[in-house]
Amino acid sequence: MASTNPTNGSKITPKISSRSREKRTIDEEAGPELKLGEFQHSSAITVSEARELLSMVFKHRLEQGKYELPKKDTERGAVVNKTQEYLEIFSRFKNRESVEAVDRLLNSQPDLDPFEKAQLGSLCCDSAEEAKTLIPSLEAKKSDEELQDLLNEITKLRNFVDT
Amino acid sequence: MFFIHDLERVLILHPSFFGANMREHLVTALLDQVEGLCTGRYYIICVMETTHISRGRIIPGSGIAEFTIQYKALVWKPFKGETVDGIVISVNKMGFFAEVGPLSVFVSSHLIPGDIKFDPTANPPQFTDNGDQVIEKGTHIRIKLIGTRMDVNRLYAIGSVKEDFLGLPMFIYNFIIPPV
Numbered sequence: 001m002a003s004t005n006p007t008n009g010s011k012i013t014p015k016i017s018s019r020s021r022e023k024r025t026i027d028e029e030a031g032p033e034l035k036l037g038e039f040q041h042s043s044a045i046t047v048s049e050a051r052e053l054l055s056m057v058f059k060h061r062l063e064q065g066k067y068e069l070p071k072k073d074t075e076r077g078a079v080v081n082k083t084q085e086y087l088e089i090f091s092r093f094k095n096r097e098s099v100e101a102v103d104r105l106l107n108s109q110p111d112l113d114p115f116e117k118a119q120l121g122s123l124c125c126d127s128a129e130e131a132k133t134l135i136p137s138l139e140a141k142k143s144d145e146e147l148q149d150l151l152n153e154i155t156k157l158r159n160f161v162d163t
Numbered sequence: 164m165f166f167i168h169d170l171e172r173v174l175i176l177h178p179s180f181f182g183a184n185m186r187e188h189l190v191t192a193l194l195d196q197v198e199g200l201c202t203g204r205y206y207i208i209c210v211m212e213t214t215h216i217s218r219g220r221i222i223p224g225s226g227i228a229e230f231t232i233q234y235k236a237l238v239w240k241p242f243k244g245e246t247v248d249g250i251v252i253s254v255n256k257m258g259f260f261a262e263v264g265p266l267s268v269f270v271s272s273h274l275i276p277g278d279i280k281f282d283p284t285a286n287p288p289q290f291t292d293n294g295d296q297v298i299e300k301g302t303h304i305r306i307k308l309i310g311t312r313m314d315v316n317r318l319y320a321i322g323s324v325k326e327d328f329l330g331l332p333m334f335i336y337n338f339i340i341p342p343v
Contacts, residue, residue, distance in 0.1 A: 029243040030242040044164050045167060067187075118164060130328045134246040
């Protein structure tokens with residue numbers, strides 16, 4: 001096959017036709033550096049938010065009457081059901097107002113990644129050290145004091161609602 | 164980690180469904196096919212809304228029409244290195260299984276702190292340090308995901324509770340008792 005100077009704009013040689021390799025998912029991880037693959041820019045949400053959204057969507061669907069909820073006795077329905085139960089148990093903020101308050105609080109931190117914000121809102125750590133151990137990518141981003149302030153605010157919201 | 168993710172699916176519709184309610188039929192088919200599905204990379208929990216339904220294209224040779232539907236869905240995906248909360252569902256001498264949402268995570272006894280050992284005599288079977296730390300069925304536990312493996316339509320994961328701040332919560336998850 002004759003080839004031209006690659007810096008020359010005209011392409012005489014046909015491109016070799018082969019399938020481009022599928023993106024590697026092996027290096028996806030949430031370690032000291034966040035490598036989230038296709039989810040890098042997707043909006044991550046906390047467990048409490050997910051619970052709110054899910055119950056809202058299902059409530060709306062029941063009210064509208066047009067579409068059905070997933071049936072509980074199928075394999076797929078079991079996945080949805082298990083997730084709903086999980087969300088009910090592990091959500092720290094049980095009502096709309098507190099979920100929105102936490103959301104506003106976390107969004108006031110522009111230097112944090114959505115994944116990190118969602119983790120902070122879901123795990124509700126008490127100390128900055130705990131947060132930095134459980135969410136390794138925070139290490140480089142925030143000082144202990146700033147992080148502790150943020151965590152204290154979140155804890156305040158949690159206690160305020162539940163008393 | 165839960166995400167609101169934009170996804171796309173190709174659906175087909177038989178001509179008997181053509182008419183005024185085509186949109187409803189398509190959305191019903193989408194919900195039926197996708198809600199609760201494990202794609203091998205993540206779990207689609209619920210479809211939040213359909214953002215766009217393309218024009219139908221009739222497949223030559225049959226009367227069936229093909230539509231591309233774009234939608235937003237609540238999705239759950241486990242990441243290596245992520246810290247998650249779960250509930251223990253079974254315990255044996257090799258370790259224990261915990262359920263994190265739709266996924267079962269296995270924590271091997273090698274990744275459990277040395278002072279918490281398997282107690283075969285206890286009923287129900289449990290891991291204990293003979294103090295106040297007991298891991299048995301129903302225990303809430305904080306796990307760090309060490310690895311995930313994907314298969315067609317199934318996800319597997321293993322985790323660890325060996326690091327600081329993992330394992331059993333220091334305070335009870337009962338909000339009536341506020342942390343000190």
